[in-house]
Amino acid sequence: MKVHISIDMEGIGGIADGADTTVGAPHYEYCRKLMTGECNAAIEGSFEGGATEVLVNDSHGTMLNLLQEELDPRAQVVRGRTKALSMAHGLDAGMDATMFVGYHARAGGGDGVLNHTMRGHDLADVFLNTEPAGELRLNAAVAGAAGVPVVLVTGDDVLCAEAKAVLGDVEAVEVKKAVDKYTAVSVHPSVARQRIREGAARALGRLGDFAPYRVETPTTLRVAWNSTSTAALCANIPGVTRVAPREVAYTSSDVPALYRLLRVFFQLGTAALAANPYTYD
Ligand SMILES: [Zn+2]
Numbered sequence: 001m002k003v004h005i006s007i008d009m010e011g012i013g014g015i016a017d018g019a020d021t022t023v024g025a026p027h028y029e030y031c032r033k034l035m036t037g038e039c040n041a042a043i044e045g046s047f048e049g050g051a052t053e054v055l056v057n058d059s060h061g062t063m064l065n066l067l068q069e070e071l072d073p074r075a076q077v078v079r080g081r082t083k084a085l086s087m088a089h090g091l092d093a094g095m096d097a098t099m100f101v102g103y104h105a106r107a108g109g110g111d112g113v114l115n116h117t118m119r120g121h122d123l124a125d126v127f128l129n130t131e132p133a134g135e136l137r138l139n140a141a142v143a144g145a146a147g148v149p150v151v152l153v154t155g156d157d158v159l160c161a162e163a164k165a166v167l168g169d170v171e172a173v174e175v176k177k178a179v180d181k182y183t184a185v186s187v188h189p190s191v192a193r194q195r196i197r198e199g200a201a202r203a204l205g206r207l208g209d210f211a212p213y214r215v216e217t218p219t220t221l222r223v224a225w226n227s228t229s230t231a232a233l234c235a236n237i238p239g240v241t242r243v244a245p246r247e248v249a250y251t252s253s254d255v256p257a258l259y260r261l262l263r264v265f266f267q268l269g270t271a272a273l274a275a276n277p278y279t280y281d
Pocket residue numbers: 008009010059060061
């Protein structure tokens with residue numbers, strides 16, 4: 001049984017603030033240890049649940065976060081951010097299950113800790129058809145296109161509720177409760193790890209219960225930026241339409257292609273910010 005793990009950072013127990021998740025910020029070096037600990041818990045639980053291979057995709061920011069020497073040696077790790085499917089890299093038909101560890105609520109998804117969708121600074125919302133799509137739905141859609149079910153998600157209480165709403169039956173492991181976007185009440189790291197290990201093993205023990213998440217096709221990807229200028233830049237791509245001053249959309253039946261297009265939008269967003277770096281309020 002081949003198991004895929006996509007691990008983000010904002011939903012790791014103990015993490016509450018951008019100073020915890022940003023390279024060079026005061027608490028980052030400590031918090032990447034917390035991330036590595038939860039990663040190991042998911043790997044251990046996977047093997048307890050019957051996995052024969054585990055592939056971990058480092059899915060946060062630089063995607064260079066996990067401390068590899070401290071990781072369970074039975075797993076392999078994807079390190080680096082230049083991958084077309086980004087957080088969903090490695091999700092292909094050869095995988096039997098995927099786990100989303102350390103995930104967070106979508107932008108505007110309640111008061112979820114560090115809630116955002118891919119980009120906290122310049123992106124307001126993403127939709128797949130009419131559904132608001134956070135990272136959980138977007139990555140689940142890529143997994144579903146390959147026939148791979150999401151069997152475990154871990155994060156705060158808001159993320160767990162989002163996972164149930166999007167996926168239905170999924171093992172959802174809560175490691176903290178959101179007080180505000182930048183404040184959380186967390187269980188001890190040892191408790192978080194035990195919950196995740198047990199949740200991973202339990203999920204694989206009833207793998208047959210989970211269905212891949214499928215979005216209705218053809219699918220319209222719609223992105224709402226904070227800036228009209230970024231939307232205008234994205235609309236230069238042939239086939240992309242400007243559906244509102246700050247919004248662009250594109251329709252396809254190829255869900256991974258929509259995801260790859262989203263990443264191109266993000267690169268244009270980065271270019272737009274670089275071209276206009278001064279604040280004006
Ligand atoms: Zn992240």
